[in-house]
Amino acid sequence: MSSTLQTYPQIMSAQKETLGFQTEVKQLLHLMIHSLYSNKEIFLRELVSNASDAADKLRFEAIAHPALLENDPELTIRVEFDKEARTLTIRDNGIGMSREEVIDHLGTIAKSGTRAFLDSLTGDDRKDANLIGQFGVGFYSAFMVADKVTVTTRRAGADTAEGVRWESSGAGDYTIENIVKPSRGTDIVLHLKDGEDEFLDGWRLRHIIRTYSDHISLPIMMRAPAKHDDDGKEIESDEMEAVNQASALWSRSKNEISDEQYREFYKHVAHDFSDPLAWSHARVEGRQEYTELLYIPSRAPFDLYERERKQGVKLYVRRVFIMEDTQKLMPQYLRFVRGVIDSNDLPLNVSREILQQSRDIDTIRAGCVKKVLSLLEDLAANDAEKYATFWDAFGQVLKEGVGEDFGNQARIAKLLRFTSTLSDGDGQTVSLADYVSRMKEGQEKIYYITAESLSAARNSPHLEVFKKKGVEVLLLTDRIDEWVTGSLNEFEGKALQSVAKGALDLGALEDESDKQAQEAAEEAARPVVERIRKALEERVRDVRATARLTDSPACLVVGEHDMSANLERLLKSVGQKVEGSKPTLEINPEHVLVKRLADEQDESRASDLAQVLYDQALLAEGGKLEDPAAFVKRINRLMLELSA
Known part of the structure; x- marks a missing residue:
């Protein structure tokens, strides 16, 4: 916990204070202010996405506590601009934040692995932009276009006097004070830098929202375009209108959704700036009725191997967001999968404890696992380049499934890729099916060797007789390979045999x-x-x-x-x-x-x-x-x- 968080007792009694950013936040702000991204417009997508998440959280909490909706049950996002003041405002009436939460969310980054993430930054703008996209620091993207950001917020259910104003120019500190805020939710005001006038144009803002945020399931409201009287004079409209379709994308028919809309929804749900490799969208009917929209990312997040990571597939019940930390929905070896599952049958008050014992969830999980494996099988069969990208990013994680999921072990085994003595050294890998198809006449086993590195495996003396006879040997150098070979005894009737175990028996060879x-x-x-x-x-x-x-x-x-x-x-x-x-x-x-x-x-x-x-x-x-x-x-x- 940062030193900032330790000042809570003093903060609560202070009307206004200036506090320092966590060191990691300072570094991220420096990168944002110096415009890492060539398409700065994505800051609006990130802020709208955060507003949508805030509405989802309120909708879920209000199931048990309806009073949180106060007298404002219609959840919306509003985007407003003021040309004279040069400000752009994103408002939501979602869950809002308390003073402690503002400091926690806007002054610090509590994610584990933050230091490793920052150490991985290279100084190459394009590469670093991708890394930041993986990290998911959406709020700070506001500083790409603003030289000052003001946030006013009040948590749903809190007294109107417990509103909070946070303000920063993105340097080393920020101010925070208590204010009276009649409405719940969060208003973010961007004081735009010189040269960012395009974000003070209503048509431009509409285009950005429709491009990046059309899938958001609640209405994004903007003032209707100005009209002209008979003399050609411009008349500002007081009417507000929804800019997006305002329906959950996954609930629409597939033929109504473009590939670009699928990609943008992925970026929203996964907090990733890159396009996904593939996706599966299906409505399942029968004993269990649910909709799944599942994505295979193109890149591994920086915290893929962090034990405490909580991102994954989001669970909805009748389009009401329930939770994201749902390991019950996807096995650990598929933890890279992103997307949503929306059930028509689960109760809205479903808890993690209920999930652990639910047969309905077991059925949904089994169906979704099969969908993901089918998606990977299709990639492997029809798009070798994309599958190679997937394997580089997630191959070691998928290998865990060989020992974790015996029901699908045969399918997972077909998806595995390895280097072998016949690989040409440029990263080429082979499948077990490839190996079997090339086996020598009379060869009865799949031979492999495990080693700490590829060079150690290639130069092992255990391979000498196999090289002499032209017999292919798999070279296994990932740590997880020991787990794989300990769990996978055979493939298509061919036993796996370590060349470094037991007396040499080449059989008919x-x-x-x-x-x-x-x-x-x-x-x-x-x-x-x-x-x-x-x-x-x-x-x-x-x-x-x-x-x-x-x-x-x-x-x-x-x-x-x-x-x-x-x-x-x-x-x-x-x-x-x-x-x-x-x-x-x-x-x-x-x-x-x-x-x-x-x-x-x-x-x-x-x-x-x-x-x-x-x-x-x-x-x-x-x-x-x-x-x-x-x-x-x-x-x-x-x-x-x-x-x-």
Whole structure:
């Protein structure tokens, strides 16, 4: 909590005070004042959107407390301008704010991750504009066109003497004072900068509202255009008229809604400045009647991995906004989805507790999940470029569904994308279906390797025999991949097999000559295997000769059902205490270092060589040496002895 919020007791007794903005707000205001956006007109969209949200909140609270509507039950937004005073005003009769709420909402940014967001700003106007759009700082966009902003507000149900006036020029501070405000709601007055006269033109304002805010479900009122008398003299109209359609966009028929209107509604509901990738709009009838309008964003929000984030799909009941923090409506692995669900059957006083136990909600959720997966399947099948954009932004999140949603696991598996040994290195990914279609004759398994980085995966010694035989291997380098492979055992009847687990079994990919060569190598290597086993008895489960290596002298393999070395490292990196099982050291009997060890007469030197083989194998797969100093001494000693 900022130091500003700690001054509440003093504030409430003060008539007027000057307070400093939170540091993060100062930085955002600096960006806004210096006009990050090329289309400044979107400030009006943001302020109208906020007014609409305020009306939604009042409508919901008034269900339980009708007195909050006072004597003004018709919710509206009014847009007014004064050419002489050079002001533009946006008024709403929504929920309004108390003094504490004004300080909280306009003087500070309480969102978690704010510092990380600000640190991500690059100085590139276009990129930073996109980031700010993701952050959703709509109110501050007013300072793109105004050199002073005045906010007067009163919370619904509060005494008329509990009105508040907030004012700032967007510098380091703002003033706040108590006022008498007869009407509830919020008035925002923008004192326009020189050169912003276009926002004092009624036709221009109407065009902006119809372009960006036509979907708002309550009327946006403006004074009717001036008329002219018989002498051509302009006569100002006292009549107010609705500029927008004033009906919930999702309640209209799809053939009445243009793609541009769908896009603008997304920007309103998601507080995003970018166009969505795709959307699904459907009216479901049957045992449950509801309308869903769901969007796939084109970019990940900065707080996608924040545990406390609350944005998601908005729940309405008969076009009355109920809540947005509704994890019950969409599973965690689809938390990037935005939009609305409007039910005809749920009670208006539905609570989060009721949602947790509602079969009706379970039915709605299941239907919406299927819609989202169908939308992604359509993108994957018909628009590879858009699906690649989606995967870059949300692929790691979607992977969570493999372990969370077993009912849809097969569908999710088809949507997964991975890098493989056949990828060309420019970010190209493959699906599991792609992999299966390219499997070698006689290949029975889908082979993969997990590693901390793509380069570590590509250069792993475990891949050598697969490269030799031209067998594709998936290279899994996202942390979530360990969760995926632990939950997904097979795809279309093909088992997933780690190349770093268990004894190598290529099945029909090995011909009889391969098997005979392996048996002969194992027989010939028995003495050196026993020698290494004795030297490493405290560090390994076993030592064996292998045919999986062609260039490297050795590699480490864990048991078929043991935790992978990569997962063990990941768990340890986040503070988990993990008792990993000892690995098996597999050696390449044909490698010169192994042959050198086999021929070594000095047992001490042979032991050093065995330890070096183990440590090199550990380093090759990204492991950490328990005693780096001992490794260095051993290497130095061997180099000196062997060069003598």
